[in-house]
Amino acid sequence: MxxxxxxxxxxxxxxxxxxxxxxxxxxxxxxxxxxxxxxxxxxxxxxxxxxxxxxxxxxxxxxxxxHGLVCTGPNEFQYAAFVSANRTDLLNNSVSEELMTKVTERFNHEEVYAYEPWSGVYRGKGVIKSCYVCEYRNNLIFEIDGLESVVAGTPIAFKDQxxxxxxxxxxxxxxxxxxxxxxxxxxxxxxxxxxxxxxxxxxxxxxxxxxxxxxxxxxxxxxxxxxxxxxxxxxxxxxxxxxxxxxxxxxxxxxxxxxxxxxxxxxxxxxxxxxxxxxxxxxxxxxxxxxxxxxxxxxxxxxxxxxxxxxxxxxxxxxxxxxxxxxxxxxxxxxxxxxxxxxxxxxxx
CATH class of the missing domain: 3.40.630.10 (Zn peptidases)
Known part of the structure; x- marks a missing residue:
């Protein structure tokens, strides 16, 4: 050890x-x-x-x-790595992105929490309800129970230990x-x-x-x-x-x-x-x-x-x-x- x-x-x-x-x-x-x-x-x-x-x-x-999520609208959350990379269409761009569309199920029911990006101050917790590829934006969208009041731009971390x-x-x-x-x-x-x-x-x-x-x-x-x-x-x-x-x-x-x-x-x-x-x-x-x-x-x-x-x-x-x-x-x-x-x-x- x-x-x-x-x-x-x-x-x-x-x-x-x-x-x-x-x-x-x-x-x-x-x-x-x-x-x-x-x-x-x-x-x-x-x-x-x-x-x-x-x-x-x-x-x-x-x-x-x-890896984590970021709030992009009212009760709407996206995969932070894709948002940070300024990707607007995630399908068929690279091996890693194709892989991500296959493993979205892994994050269902994961506990997450919102925090202030500069200070790290806690802003509430939730649970991932589902994840899907939006047919209009070709982008991964996460639905979370419990973080309905979080504003756009707020990072969402996975609860980890x-x-x-x-x-x-x-x-x-x-x-x-x-x-x-x-x-x-x-x-x-x-x-x-x-x-x-x-x-x-x-x-x-x-x-x-x-x-x-x-x-x-x-x-x-x-x-x-x-x-x-x-x-x-x-x-x-x-x-x-x-x-x-x-x-x-x-x-x-x-x-x-x-x-x-x-x-x-x-x-x-x-x-x-x-x-x-x-x-x-x-x-x-x-x-x-x-x-x-x-x-x-x-x-x-x-x-x-x-x-x-x-x-x-x-x-x-x-x-x-x-x-x-x-x-x-x-x-x-x-x-x-x-x-x-x-x-x-x-x-x-």
């Missing part, structure tokens, strides 16, 4: 709302936790930067937004577990920089991060982006402790950084898998069966590498999970331990 301090921190953070596009209140909580641990904290648009005594020594990044069941941590882990891990590093004397980005689920976070590097970055901007990585079932997720990537749908990652993580995994006996190779192998099977190939996925790191013209590169370190983008996403405790250990090894603490 990860130590009690990390578990207590994760329990605290997972209960704080951070809906895509309404992350300010979560940034306030992060600022307090980081400053209590001695970090220098600076806010930018869509970005919180925490620095130790040697900021350029090691750089990690984690997005802090989580951490559970520990059968050797797994369970909750809406993407990506609060990585944020907790980076805060936890400062408990152990982390001297580098930790970036916490907003609106990753809407595909916008890389812009905020790139702006920082354009203003303050050095000549070697090796970035380690930390996140969760979805698998179809527990057996597939448990095949490895950590997930690495050589590339995503947008760009090839830094080969030296990726090789370093692979070498460290081997040295410390941590099993790992390359997600891009896994997807390619699965696609070979799918194509042989006449099915459509799956995307390699679009990550924050791939987007920033593709857009930065060589200014920023790096690699990813991810936790294998199941139940992706649900309230029951879970990760093996062994994987979480390996993840925390790897971050400390990379940061040399």
């Amino acid at each position: 990860p130590n009690d301090a990390f578990i207590d921190l994760l329990k605290l953070l997972i209960r704080q709302p951070s809906v895509v596009g309404a992350e300010h209140s979560f940034f306030r909580v992060l600022q307090r936790e980081l400053e209590e641990r001695g970090a220098k904290v600076t806010w930018y648009e869509g970005l919180l930067v925490a620095q130790g005594s040697d900021p350029m020594s090691t750089m990690f990044s984690a997005h802090i937004d989580r 951490l559970h520990i069941r059968e050797g797994r941590l369970e909750g809406q882990l993407d990506n609060v577990i990585s944020a907790a891990a980076l805060v936890h590093l400062f408990d152990h004397g982390f001297k580098g920089t930790a970036f916490f980005t907003a609106q990753e689920e809407a595909g916008k976070s890389w812009r905020y991060l790139l702006e920082w590097f354009r203003r303050f970055g050095g000549s070697t901007n090796r970035l380690f982006v930390v996140d969760t990585s979805p698998f179809p079932n527990t057996a597939a997720a448990n095949e490895q402790l950590l997930v690495l990537r050589e590339k995503d749908a947008n760009a090839t990652f830094n080969s030296q950084s990726t090789a370093l993580i692979e070498q460290l995994c081997q040295q410390h006996g941590m099993s790992y898998l390359y997600k891009n190779r896994y997807v390619e192998q699965e696609n070979s099977k799918r194509l042989a069966q006449g099915l459509t190939a799956q995307s390699l996925g679009s990550t924050e790191l791939g987007r920033i590498i593709a857009a930065s013209n060589g200014l920023v590169d790096g690699t990813t370190i991810q936790i294998p999970t199941i139940g992706y983008h649900t309230m029951n996403e879970s990760a093996a405790i062994e994987s979480v331990e390996a993840f925390l250990d790897m971050l400390k090894i990379v940061a040399e603490i």
